[in-house]
Amino acid sequence: MEVGTKSYCMICKKIISTCDVHECQIKRQVLTDPILVGIVDRLYNFGLEPVMAIYSVNSVGTASDMYHPSIIIQLSTQIKCRILGELPAGWTYGWKDGEVFSLDFNDWCTYIDISEAMTRINTVIKEFEAYLDTRDVESTRAVILLATG
Numbered sequence: 001m002e003v004g005t006k007s008y009c010m011i012c013k014k015i016i017s018t019c020d021v022h023e024c025q026i027k028r029q030v031l032t033d034p035i036l037v038g039i040v041d042r043l044y045n046f047g048l049e050p051v052m053a054i055y056s057v058n059s060v061g062t063a064s065d066m067y068h069p070s071i072i073i074q075l076s077t078q079i080k081c082r083i084l085g086e087l088p089a090g091w092t093y094g095w096k097d098g099e100v101f102s103l104d105f106n107d108w109c110t111y112i113d114i115s116e117a118m119t120r121i122n123t124v125i126k127e128f129e130a131y132l133d134t135r136d137v138e139s140t141r142a143v144i145l146l147a148t149g
C-alpha cells in the first residue's frame with residue numbers, strides 16, 4: 001500500500017528519479033507522497049511552495065492495532081497569517097515563531113482496517129483539493145505575496 005515519498009518538481013509537474021538529470025532549482029522540488037501531488041500543485045499555483053507533503057496512517061499512542069490518518073504539508077515560505085482562511089474540518093495551521101510553518105491534517109477517527117484508513121486519506125485529499133479549487137487564485141496569490149514580503 002505504501003508507495004513511498006518521491007522527489008517531485010513543481011515546475012515540470014513530474015516525479016524525478018535519482019538518475020534523471022534535472023535542471024530546475026532544488027527549491028522547486030518537494031518531497032512528497034505521489035497521492036498528494038494534486039495538493040502540492042494547487043499550493044504552488046498560489047505561490048506557497050511546499051518542501052514536504054506526506055501522509056501517514058500509522059498507529060499512535062498505545063492503540064497499536066489502530067490506524068490514524070494524518071497529513072503534513074511543510075511550507076518553504078513562512079507566512080504571518082492564516083493565509084487560506086478557515087480550513088476544512090480536521091485541518092489546522094502549524095505555527096512556529098508566529099508564522100505558519102505547515103498545513104496539518106489529523107483525523108479525529110482511528111480505523112481498525114488499513115484499507116479503511118487509506119480510503120479515508122484519499123477522501124480527505126480529494127476534499128482538500130476541492131476546497132483549494134474554490135479559492136480565487138489571483139487574489140490568494142496577491143495576499144500571500146503581501147504576507148510574505
Ligand SMILES: [Zn+2]
Nearest residue numbers: 009011012024
Ligand atoms: Zn523541473
